[in-house]
Amino acid sequence: MTSPMSCDDAKGLFAEYWSGSLGEREEIAFEAHIAQCEACRRDADQLGALWRNLELIPAEEPGPGVRARFYDSLAAFRQGMESAPKRSLRDRLMALWPAQPAWQMAISFALLVIGVGAGYELRPGAAKIAPDGQESSQIAQLRGEIGNMRQMVALSLLQQQSAGERLRGVSYAYQVPASDTQMLSALLATVNTDPNVNVRLAAVDALRAFGSSPVMRTAVIQSIRKQDQPMVQIELIDLLVDLHETDARPELEKIAADGQINEAVREHAKVAMEKLR
Amino acid sequence: MNATGQVTDNAVMARVASGEVAKMAVLFERHHRALYRYFISMNRNRELSEDLVQDVFFRMLRYRASYDANQSFTAWMYQIARNANVDQAQKRKAEVVGIDEFDDRRAEPASAAPGPEEIAAKGQNIALLKRALERLPDDKREILVLSRFNDLKYEEIAAMLGCETGTVKVRVFRAMRALERVYFALQKEKSA
Numbered sequence: 001m002t003s004p005m006s007c008d009d010a011k012g013l014f015a016e017y018w019s020g021s022l023g024e025r026e027e028i029a030f031e032a033h034i035a036q037c038e039a040c041r042r043d044a045d046q047l048g049a050l051w052r053n054l055e056l057i058p059a060e061e062p063g064p065g066v067r068a069r070f071y072d073s074l075a076a077f078r079q080g081m082e083s084a085p086k087r088s089l090r091d092r093l094m095a096l097w098p099a100q101p102a103w104q105m106a107i108s109f110a111l112l113v114i115g116v117g118a119g120y121e122l123r124p125g126a127a128k129i130a131p132d133g134q135e136s137s138q139i140a141q142l143r144g145e146i147g148n149m150r151q152m153v154a155l156s157l158l159q160q161q162s163a164g165e166r167l168r169g170v171s172y173a174y175q176v177p178a179s180d181t182q183m184l185s186a187l188l189a190t191v192n193t194d195p196n197v198n199v200r201l202a203a204v205d206a207l208r209a210f211g212s213s214p215v216m217r218t219a220v221i222q223s224i225r226k227q228d229q230p231m232v233q234i235e236l237i238d239l240l241v242d243l244h245e246t247d248a249r250p251e252l253e254k255i256a257a258d259g260q261i262n263e264a265v266r267e268h269a270k271v272a273m274e275k276l277r
Numbered sequence: 278m279n280a281t282g283q284v285t286d287n288a289v290m291a292r293v294a295s296g297e298v299a300k301m302a303v304l305f306e307r308h309h310r311a312l313y314r315y316f317i318s319m320n321r322n323r324e325l326s327e328d329l330v331q332d333v334f335f336r337m338l339r340y341r342a343s344y345d346a347n348q349s350f351t352a353w354m355y356q357i358a359r360n361a362n363v364d365q366a367q368k369r370k371a372e373v374v375g376i377d378e379f380d381d382r383r384a385e386p387a388s389a390a391p392g393p394e395e396i397a398a399k400g401q402n403i404a405l406l407k408r409a410l411e412r413l414p415d416d417k418r419e420i421l422v423l424s425r426f427n428d429l430k431y432e433e434i435a436a437m438l439g440c441e442t443g444t445v446k447v448r449v450f451r452a453m454r455a456l457e458r459v460y461f462a463l464q465k466e467k468s469a
């Protein structure tokens with residue numbers, strides 16, 4: 001036989017007593033205790049009644065949109081996995097052809113002009129490849145026009161009310177020359193202030209095209225602590241690592257030591273510091 | 278497979294981790310309601326809670342490789358949920374809500390819709406109990422929600438919170454005592 005149960009021992013058994021999940025021997029010992037301990041008997045009965053009533057509180061149900069949103073993002077995630085890792089988001093964004101005919105026309109026109117300006121590639125950073133001096137002035141002018149067109153489309157889309165339209169705006173940012181500072185500042189503003197986390201994540205990805213810009217690098221370093229979403233913070237840190245931005249180290253060090261910041265982000269910052277050594 | 282013939286959560290998640298991400302749908306169907314209930318119990322904000330449910334499934338997809346099939350899926354999922362909720366709470370700390378405003382928000386239709394069991398005196402008691410639960414400090418409310426509403430095993434709660442199972446059981450007991458105090462205080466308030 002074990003020695004009689006104390007009130008302290010009993011404390012750890014109430015929860016299972018109420019839910020009827022005590023083992024047989026424990027139950028016998030517990031019942032023996034409450035039979036001779038008035039205080040614990042009171043708790044077992046009174047609190048037990050509350051425990052049972054808790055179950056009667058109606059469950060609050062999520063709205064019907066939750067399921068649809070989940071299946072949408074699962075599909076997007078799978079699509080992203082099937083494409084090459086770095087390009088996935090971009091490809092996915094490219095698939096978002098504008099719904100409005102006006103935009104479709106503008107883009108079609110832009111694509112037509114691209115066709116005329118033979119040899120020009122629809123690739124981020126392509127503008128950097130050909131040294132500026134070697135272009136004929138005609139082609140340079142044409143490129144300028146294409147750039148303006150894309151910029152106009154992208155900047156307007158970034159101002160739209162709906163997150164979907166803004167996502168499209170980000171997708172066009174991939175087609176703007178990396179030297180376009182207006183586009184760069186629009187993307188940075190999106191990263192820092194867009195209310196939708198998916199739009200912010202997409203904008204971080206689009207910033208990769210501006211990798212050579214010191215303005216962009218500095219802005220990204222400063223943006224991390226302004227973000228409220230750990231996912232965005234992690235993306236920003238990854239971007240700095242991919243760019244081998246060693247100037248980010250002091251800020252990463254602060255982030256790693258900042259108790260206010262999400263633990264996973266802090267860990268990530270630590271790993272990033274190692275990589276940027 | 279478990280007793281009810283279902284493939285266990287752990288097995289499903291292991292397949293997700295190995296690349297069959299479409300299987301996440303199974304886990305979504307099994308758990309999204311309970312997750313929502315956890316979040317709404319913690320933050321009383323429907324829209325935010327729905328966002329957090331999405332966030333949890335997104336994080337599980339993203340960090341699927343970190344899942345250890347030998348550990349309880351439920352504990353892992355709620356650990357992620359808890360982190361997501363804490364991240365949000367930190368963000369919202371700036372906008373501290375006053376008690377009065379707090380009460381107003383409680384009166385939202387979501388919580389006011391009476392079920393068939395909520396009638397007459399019994400119904401009032403349940404409504405009062407719900408309010409008492411909402412007034413509990415976060416840690417006490419959390420442990421009751423997890424053990425009572427979300428049916429987590431004490432071992433799972435312990436794994437999630439990073440403490441001993443025995444500690445969890447004692448904390449459940451203490452949370453029930455606190456709940457009783459708030460419940461009676463509210464009852465007095467009401468009859469006064």
Ligand SMILES: [Zn+2]
Nearest residue numbers: 006007037040
């Ligand atoms: Zn006792």
